[in-house]
Every structure is written in structure tokens, then in C-alpha cells.
Amino acid sequence: MIEVIDSARCTSCDICVNVCPTNVFDKTSGVPVIARQGDCQTCFLCELYCPEDALYVSPFADQAQAIDLIALRQTDAMGSYRRAVGWTDGTRDRRGDDRSYLLFGH
Amino acid sequence: MTIQPNRAERVYAPTGSVEFEADVLVLGGGPAGTWAAVCAAERGARVVLADKGFCGTSGATAAAGTGVWYVDPNPALREAAMANREKLGGHLQDRRWMARVLDRTYQQSNRLAECGYPYPIDDSGKSQRNSLQGPEYMRLMRKRTKQTGVTILDHSPALELLVDDDGAVAGASGVRRQKDDRWTVRAKAVVIATGGCAFLSKTLGSNVLTGDGYLMAAEAGAEFSGMEFSNPYAISAAFGSVTKTLFYGWATFTHDDGSVVPGAASKGGRSAIARALLEGPVYARLDKADDEVQRQMRVSQPNFFLPFDRTGIDPFKDRFPITLRLEGTVRGTGGLRIVDDSCATSVAGLYAAGDAATRELICGGFTGGGSHNAAWAISSGTWAGQGAADYARQLGTIGGRKLSRSGTIAYRSRSRRAFEPAALAKAVQREVFPYELNYFREASRLEGALARLDAAWHDVSEADAASKADLLRAREGAAMLATARWMYRSALARQESRGMHRRDDFPEQDDRQRHYVTAGGLDEVWTSVRPHADAAYAEAAE
Numbered sequence: 001m002i003e004v005i006d007s008a009r010c011t012s013c014d015i016c017v018n019v020c021p022t023n024v025f026d027k028t029s030g031v032p033v034i035a036r037q038g039d040c041q042t043c044f045l046c047e048l049y050c051p052e053d054a055l056y057v058s059p060f061a062d063q064a065q066a067i068d069l070i071a072l073r074q075t076d077a078m079g080s081y082r083r084a085v086g087w088t089d090g091t092r093d094r095r096g097d098d099r100s101y102l103l104f105g106h
Numbered sequence: 107m108t109i110q111p112n113r114a115e116r117v118y119a120p121t122g123s124v125e126f127e128a129d130v131l132v133l134g135g136g137p138a139g140t141w142a143a144v145c146a147a148e149r150g151a152r153v154v155l156a157d158k159g160f161c162g163t164s165g166a167t168a169a170a171g172t173g174v175w176y177v178d179p180n181p182a183l184r185e186a187a188m189a190n191r192e193k194l195g196g197h198l199q200d201r202r203w204m205a206r207v208l209d210r211t212y213q214q215s216n217r218l219a220e221c222g223y224p225y226p227i228d229d230s231g232k233s234q235r236n237s238l239q240g241p242e243y244m245r246l247m248r249k250r251t252k253q254t255g256v257t258i259l260d261h262s263p264a265l266e267l268l269v270d271d272d273g274a275v276a277g278a279s280g281v282r283r284q285k286d287d288r289w290t291v292r293a294k295a296v297v298i299a300t301g302g303c304a305f306l307s308k309t310l311g312s313n314v315l316t317g318d319g320y321l322m323a324a325e326a327g328a329e330f331s332g333m334e335f336s337n338p339y340a341i342s343a344a345f346g347s348v349t350k351t352l353f354y355g356w357a358t359f360t361h362d363d364g365s366v367v368p369g370a371a372s373k374g375g376r377s378a379i380a381r382a383l384l385e386g387p388v389y390a391r392l393d394k395a396d397d398e399v400q401r402q403m404r405v406s407q408p409n410f411f412l413p414f415d416r417t418g419i420d421p422f423k424d425r426f427p428i429t430l431r432l433e434g435t436v437r438g439t440g441g442l443r444i445v446d447d448s449c450a451t452s453v454a455g456l457y458a459a460g461d462a463a464t465r466e467l468i469c470g471g472f473t474g475g476g477s478h479n480a481a482w483a484i485s486s487g488t489w490a491g492q493g494a495a496d497y498a499r500q501l502g503t504i505g506g507r508k509l510s511r512s513g514t515i516a517y518r519s520r521s522r523r524a525f526e527p528a529a530l531a532k533a534v535q536r537e538v539f540p541y542e543l544n545y546f547r548e549a550s551r552l553e554g555a556l557a558r559l560d561a562a563w564h565d566v567s568e569a570d571a572a573s574k575a576d577l578l579r580a581r582e583g584a585a586m587l588a589t590a591r592w593m594y595r596s597a598l599a600r601q602e603s604r605g606m607h608r609r610d611d612f613p614e615q616d617d618r619q620r621h622y623v624t625a626g627g628l629d630e631v632w633t634s635v636r637p638h639a640d641a642a643y644a645e646a647a648e
Contacts, residue, residue, distance in 0.1 A: 021159030021168070021314050023261055023283050041313035042347035043169035044409050048241055059413035061308045061347035077416060084408030085241060096224040099402035100237035104173055104477075106355045 001040040002057050003067045006078070007031045009054035016046040016055060037064060044081055053079030111255020112152040114291070123288040126257065128154045129498035130491070131278055131293035133264045133319055135161025136168065137480065138460020139299035140247035141214070141487025142494070146297070147254035149495035154291045155256050156280060158263035158300070159314050162248035165301050166436050166461070166476075168240045169311030170350070171407040173477035174484075175468075176215050176236040177208055184208055191478070195439075195470020196604035197620055198332075200639050203467035206447075210485040218243075221250060237406070238480065240311075262289055265581050266513030267296065267322045267456075274454035275326050276509050281578060292509065294498035295455045297490045298323055298442060302435030302461035303589040305538050306531060306582075309340050309431040310349045317435070319462045320592075321585035323442055325512045328451045329626040331464040331636075332440035333589075334596035334607045335471040337544045339380065339430035340437065341372060341390070346413035349431055351376075353403055353410055356395035360425060362387050377608070380430055380541040389425040432539055435589065438606065439465040439473055440596070443624060448493025449486050455497065459483065459490035466622060471605015514628065516572040516580035523565070525572040530583035533562050538590050547597050548610040556594045560631075562587055567629065592625040599623050599633040 002024055005016070010031045017025040017032050021043065026035035034040075042061040047053075056078050058065045072078065079088070086094030112129075119125035130146040132139045135157030143155040157164050177187040188204045215235045219225055223246055225233045251258060261283040268277035268290070277292040300319030304312035320330070340349035354372035359379055361367055367388060369378035382388045395403065400422055404411060414421045435441055442451050442458035444467070449457050460483040469478045511517075516525055537555045538544050566587065572580035600623055602616035603609050622636045 017284070018260065019160045019163050021164040021311070023159065039313075041308055041311065043163070043311045044412060045163040045169060045241065045311075049163070057412075059343075059346050059348075059416045061345065063345075080415070081409060081412060084404075084411075085239065087241075094405070095239075095242060096226045097405040098171070098226045098234075098237050098239055100171060100173065100352075100406040101226070101228065101234040102402050103352060103399070103406060104236065106352070 001037055001042055001060065001064060002034055002046060002055065003065060004056040004069055004072065005031055005034065006054040006056070006069060006073070009052045011052055013051065015049050015051065019049045020046050047081050048085065048087060053082065111147060112150060113255050114152045114154045114257045119290070123290060124282070125289070126154050126291045128152045128291055128293040130295050130297065130494045131156070131291045132297045132299055132491070133278060134158070134165070134299035134301060134460070134462065135248070135251075135258065136165030136299065136301055136460060137244070137247065137483035138462070138487035138490075139297070140244070140251045141484055142297045142299055142459050142491035143251050143256045144254050145488045145491035146495040147256050149492055151495035151498055153256040154259065154293070155251060156259040156262045156264055156278070156289065156291065158318070160260045161251065161258050162244050164314050166311045166315060167480065167483070168244040169409070170240045170476070172238050172240060172480045174211065174215060174236050174238055175208065175477045175481035176211055179209070179212060192470070194472045194605070196472065196615060198466050198470035198605065198622065198638060200467045202639070207468050207481050207485040210488055211481040214484045214488060218246070221246060236477070259289060263318065263578055264300070264322065265577065266511050266517070267326045268292065268509040269326055269512050270507045270509055272454070273327065275456040276507060278322070279511065283578070294501045294504065295457060295494035297457040297459055297494050298462045299459045299487065299490070300462050302438065302441065303586060304434045304436045305432055305535055305586055307432040307434070307539065308347045309342070309433050309436070310347050312433070312436050315436050315461070316582040317585040317589035318582060320442065321581065321588050322512070323451065323453070323456060323458070324588060324626065324628055325514055326453050326456060328453045328456060329443045329624055330440060330592050331443040331622050331624055332466040332471065332596070333435070333592040333625050334600045334623055335440045335466070335605050336435045336438035336593045338433045338437040338473070338606055339376065339541070339545060340433050341376070341379070341428055342431055343413050344387075344427035344429040348410055348413055349433075350407055350410045353392060353407070354390060356392045356399060357390040358393050360389045360391070376430070377545065380545045383430060384541055387427050390428045391423070391425045392421050393423070395422055430541070432544065434538070436461055437473055437479070439469045439471060440593070441465065447489065448496070449490035450493055457490040457494045459486040471607055515566055515584040516577060518571055520568055520570045523569045525566065525569040525576060525580050527572065527576050527579035527583045530562065530566060531579070531586060534559070534583065534586040534590050538593070546608060546610050549598065552594050552598050556591065556598070559587060559591050559594065563591065563629070588628060591631045595631045595633050596623045596625045599635070
């Protein structure tokens, strides 16, 4: 489930509020808030659309997890999904990397 | 030549609501809904698309990667593509529909390439078009939908249909969750593309898929087909949401003590996993994937690895606990019954596309993966959008129709009992999640579940109207409940095992039951039987 909006990185663009398919976030006058964490379906799409790598979705779908943000910032987890699918400036060449055609029919 | 798109018109509405006049209203903004909206708009229709979440991220496709039943127009390849699935699907497919879906999917996938979808190029320089990356695909479809002049309402779940005095569907109404107000669209035709129902099981991207469109359509009198084909379960890490059954084709499945689960496999052995899970935990390790396959998996669906990378599990070396999450009619093949080539339903003005519609025509009683569903979404979306636009044009000017709201459950004022949506959803899940009820079916267990579900329906029918804050959840719960009842009533009617539908009391496929099961009704659920096209032809020839 969504666990973190890193206020140090967030620019209050509210993209996450718009794109979340289950309407988990609420706008505020500043950084959005995780208003309905229990509605999160752990689809990771907010992370994918966040241009600042300010979000972190924990892979645990059914239970909230305590997250140490300081430690998390030192890993490459935040933004890792965006880089993997080629949605950052430095990784655009990955968008055509899909090799599913080699895996089908197994 | 630039064609100026016709836009839906926003009309006056009292405070607290917005209203639009359109030719075609599309409910749902996944693949089927966006293809329907684009194709209706291209026929000159004024189109509104309302999505429960955000068109572009909403639904099972956006969050995942999906195969596409894309086959080059080579007669031998096409023949093989149709033939190799017929047995799995229990011979309920219709060759004519398979052929037209293959044609349309080929054509529309090539249009996607022209619009800029970054299909991969293989070593021989050929563009490979049998797979789509969900986020990339649906971001592009949102863009195309906007470019064709469609008005998109995001975070705007539809809650009930509007009907005219003759019972024809003429719009819908719902709420705008982020504006805290109501929306109404008066339209000449409506396309239901709200997806299937996965019962809030958290199978990837599916929690917006609660059967809402089924309930609304049923309230307008629509029928269903193949609702017994509604019990696929997908493999995921026990703690996670990412279901990607394809990759588990390289897995070894083990019990707690490390011994291999006999017969367990991702393809053709999932029931062994379900039976083992009834006894205790089951673990997987993708130890059959060599380095090359591992690399291909990583680039083909990066989000598969997020749950592992973020918990320090190496899925190729480490054992991790797995579970089976119910996919219901999202990966099942049942849905709204289609009555003609334009994907019209049995109700005037109402069309169905994608997972909301039955996929028996191309899949029969089984889909192995997303491939056929993706092809169906593209094709049925195209036909439903065009069909709805043509129907709207034929209707012409119809000012001043008196429309009424068709919502029932959660809208009726009854003072006796409050509506409790959270309890309702849980009660439905208790009947549809257990493998011993839904995966492995048997008459007395189905009858027990149905008795409880029918009682729950009676209960919510007696409940008071849901509060404004609860209305969406109440309607979702009612939709899940109605879906479960069509599923199990259909499952009882099919007294054999065929496709994904397995009956412990009728373990064999029965040639005399090579037919379709129709279902419908709300207070009283009914089923009946329709012959397969081949049987109908044979009878006509006699």
C-alpha cells in the first residue's frame, strides 16, 4: 500500500491525486495527503506518474508497514519503477524493451 | 482534412450537479471503453466517457502487461490460433467471431503503432505486436480519447442508468468523487465498459472492478451469458498484489516442508496449488528460469519484481509464500450477453464491450491469460462504439424525452434498517473467495452459498437508502452480491465440468451440454439455455 509522500521532494503538483484509480489521496493547500490508505490496491501507478520520485508504495497489499524514510531515501527504491519502464529522461530507450514475445508459449 | 470533433454539450444543471447532452456515453475508461469512445467519436458522435477512477490508470490492463491475440493474416497461422484454444475453452467458441476479432485486433494494433505505441523490434527487425505494456498503452489511449474530442469525466463512477418510457437506455448518472457532486449524462446510447468483477480481491489493478456495470445493466433488464465461467484464480506472492501467472510457468511449487506439490503448475496445475493451499502454505521459486529468461522477464514486466526487490527476496533463488487471488469475471469469460455484431445487449440503446461483455464467443469457458481478453477489448470496444454511434444517429433528434432513473438497491427509502456496505462486501467475499466453494464446485455447497447470498439480497433490498458518503460502496457491494448470485445460479445450471467451471459432482464434460447458459434477474435470479451456433445450424439443416 502507499506509505510515503516525501514532502522534501513533493512539489504539490497533485498528479498523484488525479491519477490514483482508487482515489486514495486528497489535495491540500500544500503536499497531498494519503487520506484513504485502506482503498489502495497496490498497483504502483502513482509512483509511476510522480515526476519527482516522491512516492513509495510498499509491496504489502493487505497490511500497512512502518517505513523509515531516511533509510528509504538511501536506497534506489523511490523512482525505481519509473526508471525500469523508461518513464524518466535518462531511460526512454527502455520503453520498447518488452520481450514478452520471447516468453509466450512456455 | 481536419475534422472538427463534435463535443458533448454541458447544459444547465442545478447547484451540486453537472449535466451533459451526448450521443454516446461510455462507462469505463480501460481499453474497451477508450476504444469505444474513440471509435464512436470518429463516426461523428458527441461522446462522454465516465471512469470510476482515472482513465489511463483505471482497471486491470493499466497496471499490468498483457498479451494480445495478434496473429498475422496468414490463413494457416490464423487457423492454428483459433484451433489451439478450442479444447481448453470447451468448444464453446464461435469461429465466425474468432475470425472477426483476429481481423479487427490486427487492424487496430497496427493503428496503435501508427499512433506511436513503442512496440519492440526483434532481432530480425520485425515489430512484435502481441504484447502491450499497460501503463504505456493506457496513457496513449487516454491521449487518443482526448484528441478525438471525447469529454472525459475522471473519478466519476456511474451509479445508475437512465431509461426512457419505452425502457430504452438513455444515459446515466453518478457522482464526481473529487468534486463532491453528482453528474448526469443524457445520451442516445450507452456503452457499458466497466470491466468484470474481481470482488475486491486485490488482484493487480482490479479493485475498481466490482461489477457495477452488470448491476446497472440488469436494472435496465439486460441478460448475462456464461456467468459460470467466473472462477479463475491468479498466483501472487502471498503478501503482494502482483499477479503474473505467465512467469510462474518457470516455478517449482513446494509445501512448508520443502517437498514438491504433486501436479502443481501455473498452467494446467493450478488446481493442485489450490488443493495444497487448503491444507497449508505453498511456496514458489522461479528456479526454472535461466539467466536469459530472467533478463527477459525483468524488461517485460518490471512491476512483477517490485514486491521482491523491495523485500529482499530473489524470486529465482528464494522460496516465497504464494496465494491465489480470485479474478472473477475479469479473467473469467462470462458477462453481458451480446445479441449482434455491433455488441448490442438485449436492451435498446445499451451496448457492452470488454470484460463487461461475455467473451465466450472467442474464448469459450476459459482464458489462459490476458491475450484474448485484450483482443476482445480492442475489437468489442470498436464495434460497440461504432454500433452506439450508428444507433444514436438513427435515433435522430429526440428532444424532450422523459427519462427516469433505474437504480434500485441503495436508492430506496426504507426506514427499518441502515445500509452497511463494508459488511456487505465482506459477506459476498466469504462466499466467492473460498476454493472449496468457487474453485471446486458441487451442488450442495453451491446451494448453501446461494441461500446465504439470496438472503443477503433480501436484506439489502429491505435496507434504507445509502447515505451520500456510502452510496458508491453500497452500489459496489450490491453489484458484487448480484454478480455472485448470477455466477452460482449459472454454475448450478451447468451440470458438468467444462472450461474453467469444474464440478466435483460432475467431473466430466458432457457433450449434451455444449450450450450457453443465460442468466438474469435481481430479486429472482433465473437461468436458461441457448444452443451453440453449430448446434443451431445443424438443427436448421435437418
